[in-house]
Amino acid sequence: xxxxxxxxAAKTVEVVRERFGEAVLEVVEHRGETTxxxxxxxxxxxxxxxRDHPTLHYxxxxxxxxxxxxxxxxxYDVVYHLLSVQTRAVIRLxxxxxxxxxxxxxxxxxxGIWPSANWFEREVYDLFGINFTGHPDLRxxxxxxxxxxxxxxxxxxxxxxxxxxxHWGGQVALNQPLPxxxxxxxxxxxxxxxxxxxxxxPEPGEPAR
Amino acid sequence: xxxxxxxxxxxxxxxxxDESTRVDTMTINMGPQHPSTHGVLRLILTLEGETxxxxxxxxxxxxxxxxxxxxxxSYFQSLVVTDRMDYLAPLSNNLGYSLAVEKLLGVEDDIxxxxxxxxxxxxxxQRIASHLVxxxxxxxxxxxxxxxxxxxxxxxxxxxxxxxxxxxxxMTSYIMPGGLQADLPPGFDEQVQAFIDLFPERLREYHxxxxxxxxxxxxxxxxxxxxxxDAIALGCTGPVLRGSGVAWDVRKMFxxxxxxxxxxxxxxxxxxxxxxxxxVRMLEMEESLKIVKQALExxxxxPYQVSDHKIVPPPKWAVSTNMEALIxxxxxxxxxYRPPAGEVYVRIESPKGELGYYLVSDGTARxxxxxxxxxxxxxxxxxxxxxxxxxxxxxIAAIGSIDIVLGEVDR
Numbered sequence: 001x002x003x004x005x006x007x008x009a010a011k012t013v014e015v016v017r018e019r020f021g022e023a024v025l026e027v028v029e030h031r032g033e034t035t036x037x038x039x040x041x042x043x044x045x046x047x048x049x050x051r052d053h054p055t056l057h058y059x060x061x062x063x064x065x066x067x068x069x070x071x072x073x074x075x076y077d078v079v080y081h082l083l084s085v086q087t088r089a090v091i092r093l094x095x096x097x098x099x100x101x102x103x104x105x106x107x108x109x110x111x112g113i114w115p116s117a118n119w120f121e122r123e124v125y126d127l128f129g130i131n132f133t134g135h136p137d138l139r140x141x142x143x144x145x146x147x148x149x150x151x152x153x154x155x156x157x158x159x160x161x162x163x164x165x166x167h168w169g170g171q172v173a174l175n176q177p178l179p180x181x182x183x184x185x186x187x188x189x190x191x192x193x194x195x196x197x198x199x200x201x202p203e204p205g206e207p208a209r
Numbered sequence: 210x211x212x213x214x215x216x217x218x219x220x221x222x223x224x225x226x227d228e229s230t231r232v233d234t235m236t237i238n239m240g241p242q243h244p245s246t247h248g249v250l251r252l253i254l255t256l257e258g259e260t261x262x263x264x265x266x267x268x269x270x271x272x273x274x275x276x277x278x279x280x281x282x283s284y285f286q287s288l289v290v291t292d293r294m295d296y297l298a299p300l301s302n303n304l305g306y307s308l309a310v311e312k313l314l315g316v317e318d319d320i321x322x323x324x325x326x327x328x329x330x331x332x333x334x335q336r337i338a339s340h341l342v343x344x345x346x347x348x349x350x351x352x353x354x355x356x357x358x359x360x361x362x363x364x365x366x367x368x369x370x371x372x373x374x375x376x377x378x379x380m381t382s383y384i385m386p387g388g389l390q391a392d393l394p395p396g397f398d399e400q401v402q403a404f405i406d407l408f409p410e411r412l413r414e415y416h417x418x419x420x421x422x423x424x425x426x427x428x429x430x431x432x433x434x435x436x437x438x439d440a441i442a443l444g445c446t447g448p449v450l451r452g453s454g455v456a457w458d459v460r461k462m463f464x465x466x467x468x469x470x471x472x473x474x475x476x477x478x479x480x481x482x483x484x485x486x487x488x489v490r491m492l493e494m495e496e497s498l499k500i501v502k503q504a505l506e507x508x509x510x511x512p513y514q515v516s517d518h519k520i521v522p523p524p525k526w527a528v529s530t531n532m533e534a535l536i537x538x539x540x541x542x543x544x545x546y547r548p549p550a551g552e553v554y555v556r557i558e559s560p561k562g563e564l565g566y567y568l569v570s571d572g573t574a575r576x577x578x579x580x581x582x583x584x585x586x587x588x589x590x591x592x593x594x595x596x597x598x599x600x601x602x603x604x605i606a607a608i609g610s611i612d613i614v615l616g617e618v619d620r
Contacts, residue, residue: 005463030551031312060441063554063565063582079567081554081582085441085455088462092554116444119590127276142269142619151277158281 002032008089009034012056020046035092040078043095044108050082050091051113057086061114064121066128070154074098076130078107097130109135127152234262241270245350245605248615250589252604259600264593271619279579283545284310284386287576292380294581294617297342300335300371301559302617303384304328308465309555309566310386313548314520322509324388325467330401330504331374331383332466333497337408338367339560339612340490340497344415347487347609351428356418363411366404373400387521388514401505408498416491429484433595433607436481443594444587447562448489449611453481459558466557470507471500483603483610490612519546545574561585561612583617 013027016036023046026037038046050058063081075098082091098105109132110117121132122141129150132138140147149156234257241249249270255263275294279287291306292299311317345360368378373394375383383390419425435445437453450457458475460468476492478485514521518537527534550572556565562584569578588611595607 031315031553033553035552061444062556062563063567063580065567065578065580065582067569067578079552081565081567085457090463114444115442116587116590119586120444140269142272144269151274156277158277 004088005090006032006034008056008084008087009091012036012050012089012091015053015056016046016050019049033090033092035094037094037096040095040097040107043080043093044110044113046093047080047082047110047113055087056089057084058082058089058091060085061110061116061120062090064117064124066124066130066152068128068152068154073100074105075100076105076128078124078130080110104129104131106131106133108133109138111135126150129153233257239604241267246608247346247613250608250613250615250618252592252608254601254604256601259602261596261599261601261604264596264604266589266592268589268615268618271615273616273620275620276579276581279576281575283574284548284576285541285545287579288385289380289382291581292382294583294620295339295559295561295564295585295614296379296616297614298335298339298560299380299382300331300384301339301557301564303382304332304466305555305557305559305564305566307384307386308557309553309568310548312553312555313551313568313570314386314546315549316387316515316517316520319515319517320388321512321515322467323393323511324513326504326508327389327393327513328384328466329468329471330501330508331371333500333504334367334370334401334404336497336560337494337501338364340494341367343490343560343609343612344487347606347612348419348425350605350609351425353419353422353425356415359411359414359418363408366407370397370400370404373397385521387517388512392513393508398505398508401501405498405502405505409495412491412494412498420488420491426484428603428606429487429610430482431480432483432603433599433610434480434482435591435595439594440481440591443591445562445591445611446584446587447558447560448486448493449562449588449591451475452478452486452489452610454479459556459563463556465555471503473497473500483606486610547572547574556582559584561614561617562588581617581620583620585611585613585615585618589613589618 013034013036017024020042023038023042024036025039028035028037050056060083061080062083065079067077067079069075069077074096076096078095078097080093082093095107097107107130109121111121112134118137119141121135122139124130125132125138126140126143127150143151234255236253236255238251239254240246240251246252251267251270253265253267254261273293275290278290282290288303288306291302294302308317311320341360341364345357348356371381371383372378374397375381375390435449435453437455440450440453441455454477456475456477461475473496476489476496478489518534519541522541523534523537528538548570550570552567552569554565554567556563563582564584565582567580567582568576571577592607592611596604599607
């Protein structure tokens with residue numbers, strides 16, 4: 001099984017090298033899994049070639065995600081796990097995007113090649129802020145529509161008071177002014193009510209309440 | 210031809226007048242609080258009369274940031290968050306995560322045989338339990354109320370087994386990187402054997418209630434079909450893909466955790482409709498029971514964890530008598546282990562389909578990135594294809610038949 005897998009992966013690398021010689025930046029093998037590193041602009045062409053390849057038939061895109069390497073330039077890895085239902089071949093394609101000061105780095109969308117990429121690309125857009133050019137419906141998928149930031153970026157706080165979404169409320173430091181209409185204001189109103197006067201002490205002889 | 214025209218309607222526009230005919234459509238909201246959506250799925254349906262012309266799923270109501278949480282925990286601790294994704298099959302999630310971490314560490318060949326057999330046995334019981342919940346809930350959606358009660362009765366027996374081995378009924382975290390959390394307890398064999406003896410008869414009862422039931426047939430036959438080509442292209446996996454006639458099961462195609470040692474078949478449908486997906490799951494329960502039987506009969510003796518106490522905690526008696534064991538214990542619980550830098554993608558066949566774990570290590574004690582390819586996420590992507598052109602009441606049958614768990618869709 002493992003030999004068969006690596007044979008098919010080697011074949012894939014060979015045909016991609018043959019067809020797109022200079023585009024293959026790097027081929028990494030780790031724990032028996034092969035990764036082909038490509039420049040973003042070559043990605044759709046290579047994907048289409050692999051899908052339509054007469055013997056390999058990568059007919060399914062199993063998974064698509066991204067990794068944020070905060071210190072590195074380019075900053076993001078966009079990772080594609082391809083799978084062939086017909087030949088049981090698997091390969092990982094990877095591309096790197098994200099120059100410094102670039103708010104929304106762009107990768108060409110592969111939705112036209114594998115329709116299953118649609119939601120996966122929306123998820124990466126939502127959580128990493130990577131723009132997939134040519135995507136038919138690039139909206140946020142998991143976070144609310146009016147969310148402004150991208151939670152799976154490494155510079156996004158895991159917890160605490162620096163959450164950059166004040167309009168969602170509840171995450172503002174106590175000593176900071178509150179944005180209007182947020183949840184904590186209600187709490188503060190409750191706290192600022194005058195305290196109930198202390199209960200009068202029972203007079204001697206009066207029955208205890 | 211007319212259907213093509215209507216698909217272009219924007220979702221906000223409910224009435225459109227073209228040159229010759231007036232097309233009235235209505236856009237309604239199904240969910241997120243609808244009982245048949247199995248959680249918090251919202252569907253924006255554009256209807257013409259009772260026919261669905263467009264369905265747009267809206268997910269994210271149960272987004273809990275599990276992938277982000279895992280980045281802040283050690284590999285040892287991240288196991289616990291995996292239970293919470295597909296909460297109807299926590300052991301399958303544990304297995305996928307454990308296999309990924311083991312591959313990252315390079316210890317996948319050191320896992321003792323007993324752990325492998327126990328894992329397979331428990332995961333197959335988990336598959337039966339998950340399918341029982343699916344059967345009960347999807348039947349109750351279509352009005353067959355008694356099936357639900359019977360299914361939960363049998364599921365309880367499986368949960369009792371999980372409680373016996375781990376002390377917990379649902380979020381067991383029993384399968385861990387390096388083996389199992391604890392040895393199989395005394396009485397385990399008898400309890401599993403009792404279930405194996407009981408279940409085939411119960412399964413016949415379910416078949417008797419539904420498989421040839423005229424009402425059930427009319428609600429499921431030919432409803433919400435999806436072709437094999439569409440199912441592959443849209444990322445459907447598991448029983449949804451097999452219902453469409455593709456013999457694709459990760460247990461057979463990329464055997465993991467010793468599945469190549471067990472004899473079992475893959476049930477495959479042909480029409481890709483709700484009924485075929487129903488039958489595939491029903492037959493899968495039989496096949497799972499076969500595997501459980503084989504695993505119980507062939508259960509080897511020996512250790513249940515790897516011997517490397519940098520990965521698994523040393524036994525309690527050693528911690529109180531042995532200095533080295535105490536250090537290992539302390540190191541594991543305070544810091545954890547550091548797999549070498551690299552990345553792995555491990556796929557397993559969860560009850561819902563292909564569950565993939567993509568783990569990236571940067572050489573520290575915490576996963577740099579954990580991405581979960583949830584089977585329900587891919588299957589739900591195929592839902593619009595299934596329901597467009599169908600009746601509104603069949604949308605409920607379609608949602609039931611793809612067996613979504615929103616906990617893993619939204620993660």
